[in-house]
Amino acid sequence: MFLRNVGALIAGGSVLSVVGVLSSRLFAQQGDYFWQIDPNKCTQCGRCEKSCVLPISAVKCIHAVKVCGYCDYCGGYFRQNAKNLTTGAENLICPTGAIQRKFVEDPYFEYAINESLCNGCAKCVKGCTSFGNGSLYLQIKQDLCKNCNECEIARVCPSNAIKRVELKIPYVLKGGEE
Amino acid sequence: MKSFLLIAIITSFSLLTLAENRFPKPDFTSGYQYPIHHYDVPLEGMWIYLDIFILVLLMSLVAWATVKRAVRWPIIVTSVFSVTYFGFFRHGCVCSIGSIQNIALALFDSSVVVSLPIILFFTLPILFTILFGRVFCSGVCPFGALQELVHLKNIRLSKALSVLLSIVPWIYLAFAVLFSITHSGFIICRYDPFIGIFRLGGEMPIIFLGLVLLVISMFVGRPFCRFVCPYGAILSIFSRVSLYKIEITKLGCINCELCHNACLVDAIEYPYINNVKENRMKGVYRILSYLILIPMLMVIGALIMRIGSDSFSRYNKTVRLYEVVSNKDIERPNNQTLEEDAFYGHGGTKEMLAQEVEFIKDQFKLYSTYLGAFLGGVFGLSLIGLSLKRTRKSYTINEANCVNCARCFSYCPQNKLEQDNEME
Numbered sequence: 001m002f003l004r005n006v007g008a009l010i011a012g013g014s015v016l017s018v019v020g021v022l023s024s025r026l027f028a029q030q031g032d033y034f035w036q037i038d039p040n041k042c043t044q045c046g047r048c049e050k051s052c053v054l055p056i057s058a059v060k061c062i063h064a065v066k067v068c069g070y071c072d073y074c075g076g077y078f079r080q081n082a083k084n085l086t087t088g089a090e091n092l093i094c095p096t097g098a099i100q101r102k103f104v105e106d107p108y109f110e111y112a113i114n115e116s117l118c119n120g121c122a123k124c125v126k127g128c129t130s131f132g133n134g135s136l137y138l139q140i141k142q143d144l145c146k147n148c149n150e151c152e153i154a155r156v157c158p159s160n161a162i163k164r165v166e167l168k169i170p171y172v173l174k175g176g177e178e
Numbered sequence: 179m180k181s182f183l184l185i186a187i188i189t190s191f192s193l194l195t196l197a198e199n200r201f202p203k204p205d206f207t208s209g210y211q212y213p214i215h216h217y218d219v220p221l222e223g224m225w226i227y228l229d230i231f232i233l234v235l236l237m238s239l240v241a242w243a244t245v246k247r248a249v250r251w252p253i254i255v256t257s258v259f260s261v262t263y264f265g266f267f268r269h270g271c272v273c274s275i276g277s278i279q280n281i282a283l284a285l286f287d288s289s290v291v292v293s294l295p296i297i298l299f300f301t302l303p304i305l306f307t308i309l310f311g312r313v314f315c316s317g318v319c320p321f322g323a324l325q326e327l328v329h330l331k332n333i334r335l336s337k338a339l340s341v342l343l344s345i346v347p348w349i350y351l352a353f354a355v356l357f358s359i360t361h362s363g364f365i366i367c368r369y370d371p372f373i374g375i376f377r378l379g380g381e382m383p384i385i386f387l388g389l390v391l392l393v394i395s396m397f398v399g400r401p402f403c404r405f406v407c408p409y410g411a412i413l414s415i416f417s418r419v420s421l422y423k424i425e426i427t428k429l430g431c432i433n434c435e436l437c438h439n440a441c442l443v444d445a446i447e448y449p450y451i452n453n454v455k456e457n458r459m460k461g462v463y464r465i466l467s468y469l470i471l472i473p474m475l476m477v478i479g480a481l482i483m484r485i486g487s488d489s490f491s492r493y494n495k496t497v498r499l500y501e502v503v504s505n506k507d508i509e510r511p512n513n514q515t516l517e518e519d520a521f522y523g524h525g526g527t528k529e530m531l532a533q534e535v536e537f538i539k540d541q542f543k544l545y546s547t548y549l550g551a552f553l554g555g556v557f558g559l560s561l562i563g564l565s566l567k568r569t570r571k572s573y574t575i576n577e578a579n580c581v582n583c584a585r586c587f588s589y590c591p592q593n594k595l596e597q598d599n600e601m602e
Binding site: 004005007008011012015016018019021022023025026029030032033034041043045047053054055062063065066067069070071104105108110112131132133141142143145146147148149150155158159160167170171 | 203421
């Protein structure tokens, strides 16, 4: 009985000391708890679409409007070999029709992402980065993300672009948006 | 001079921005306003604290039911609730089993901060175990609860097989810690068999593994808890010293064997009278041989793991990339993988990568050695545990194995007697 109490005391003490050490660190500095994509590292490989544990990936395309050139011929909207620049599906890059464009004034068009349609395939991001200002980029939507202990897309990301970020800045935004 | 510098900096910055924007910013004449985008913040905050509240509540309920009242219905209620809430509703992240890796990582790498919920998910079940035994395993853990609920008929495994298989959790634990502290990945989360079932989706092999485990657990008591779960292995150490122990009956055992037959996890040991009288010298030799055996097994384990460390390190992404990069000229001259594209695209060089890989491999070597010694020790201790014969007068609970499922209570005729007395 005595041995048992001593054992319980040692066990409890060691556990509590571990907790003490770890929680003192918790209060000393801000922890990084939420997964996010660094758009500067992203290579638009398309794995975000397929590897997220959710049926439809929590990764969505975000449009930095202040970086956008509002062009008529948009590298993120039209396919490279589009026959004519109309809104026919055969000319568009987005497989789900999530990018919608609206005429603003000659010669500018506004582009907007319908996030409920976007599946994070990064095709438009690739187009916009290779022929455009790079205003389209991928981010993990924090209201959709399950915040898995090991993020499946972080594991398969070829450029290690997915890292944990703080609660205060849950998005890594591109220029002109801060 | 200072202003000169300033101008230089400003021009370089403007050049940079020019280089970034291939197309100029439009000047709108129609008074167009930029649309404002709203970024949704994480919802976690509230849920996480609700999770912890429910965790404590359920564990208290199980402790009350098993240690104080000796009834089983709260276990069923807890199991159903836990499977629906922690499993199907919260999708099982973060769980206590996975939190081992976060805690291990934080203990070895002081720059890693573990969030409060993870610390609590790791420690609260351990603290409850020190007090009341493995009440967490009983039905609070959604994995245990799921296996408990699907169980139909018990086919008892042979003692040799179950002892051999119960080494597996320790090996799993050692590798989980190894890969976690070398920043290579969380294998407990990756190969979690039930998460696919709870999320109703995921990788096919993992879901299949989960279904196979579920079918097995219909006929074998809690295969995951006993033969896979590393957190159960940790809890089994603490439950040995628990303060308030579970008792099959308060009236005293009549050695009827019913509880032993009812137990799914082989946690009730039959009475045994040790008639072999050992002389003093023989006993001393036996203990000495144990003292030699354990360090020997530790050294062997350490050596085996050290030899294997090079192949273990291939689980690390950077090591794999290095292998691809350094074998490139020989194998596939034209065809680049996405990893290589990203690596060269960001200006990585082979030398930098080689340095990094060397560091990772050194880490693997060091920690593999320690963990090998640890595994050798575990192996030795379980061998000794098998060879020890203690006299037991009645059926007793082996606290390390007992998961507080409360099955045995209703099988005990003494409890029935007590109930009848209460009725009258």
